[in-house]
Amino acid sequence: MIVRYRYRAYPTAGQAEMLARTFGCARVVFNDSLRLRESVHVDVGLDRLAVTSDGEIIANPRFLRSKERHLTKAQRALSRKQRGSANRAKARCRVAALHRKVQEARLDHAHKMALRLIRDNQAVYAEDLAVAGLARTRLAKSIHDAGWSQLLRLLEEKAEHYGRTFHRIGRFVPSSQICSQCGVKDGPKPLSVRIWVCATCTAIHDRDVNAAKNILAVGQAERLNACGGDIRPASVLAVPVEAGTHRSVA
Numbered sequence: 001m002i003v004r005y006r007y008r009a010y011p012t013a014g015q016a017e018m019l020a021r022t023f024g025c026a027r028v029v030f031n032d033s034l035r036l037r038e039s040v041h042v043d044v045g046l047d048r049l050a051v052t053s054d055g056e057i058i059a060n061p062r063f064l065r066s067k068e069r070h071l072t073k074a075q076r077a078l079s080r081k082q083r084g085s086a087n088r089a090k091a092r093c094r095v096a097a098l099h100r101k102v103q104e105a106r107l108d109h110a111h112k113m114a115l116r117l118i119r120d121n122q123a124v125y126a127e128d129l130a131v132a133g134l135a136r137t138r139l140a141k142s143i144h145d146a147g148w149s150q151l152l153r154l155l156e157e158k159a160e161h162y163g164r165t166f167h168r169i170g171r172f173v174p175s176s177q178i179c180s181q182c183g184v185k186d187g188p189k190p191l192s193v194r195i196w197v198c199a200t201c202t203a204i205h206d207r208d209v210n211a212a213k214n215i216l217a218v219g220q221a222e223r224l225n226a227c228g229g230d231i232r233p234a235s236v237l238a239v240p241v242e243a244g245t246h247r248s249v250a
Helices: 013-043 068-080 086-120 140-146 148-162 207-226
Strands: 048-051 057-059 123-127 165-169 195-197 204-206
Touching (some): 048 207, 068 086, 086 148, 123 207, 165 207, 204 207
Parallel strands (some): 123 165
Antiparallel strands (some): 195 204
16 A cells, blocks of 8 residues: 655755755756757657768758747747637737748758759669658657658659659668678668678778668669660670580581
């Protein structure tokens, strides 16, 4: 049986000051630890929006995260307004305007990035991400903020418009597990591993750059097969001195 007791304390002036200072410090430490913890479960795997096979790293702008403080303030002001009032309608318009600015900034960045990639390259290959599945995890807000589906859609549209090739490779290709130098599959790695060394050829790889190189190789091979090509060496005629051949009679 669990028993609970309640006590009332009557501290002196000095004790009250000491308790207030102690409780205040504990609250500050708790808030700082909570903030640091949230900044770590959120940013894993989302520091980079995209990485190309030549080593270019495109950072994730985090448009929603950058406006989150203003959105929180506007939504809190909206919740305090009386329903049906003119002030509530104005507050609702302010919240909608902030969301529209975030959406337009994300779309503008995706348009410019897709246009540059398509104009600078004859063929672009990308991994077909399972965005819907990732959006059901604890990283849902950051996944939606990155706008990967929107970027892939714009790449496909602009490739068709400018006469370029855009191809999505299968999402089950182990692009992060294969060494782009020797082709050995080194096994799965946690997201915390950003740089790894191949155990076979000792090549040092950036996780995302290595994956981009593997995506390029797989995309080129799939495109070649789709066009009716053959990635195997071409067959040649055997020379007369080899076993199993017959000399031609003049």
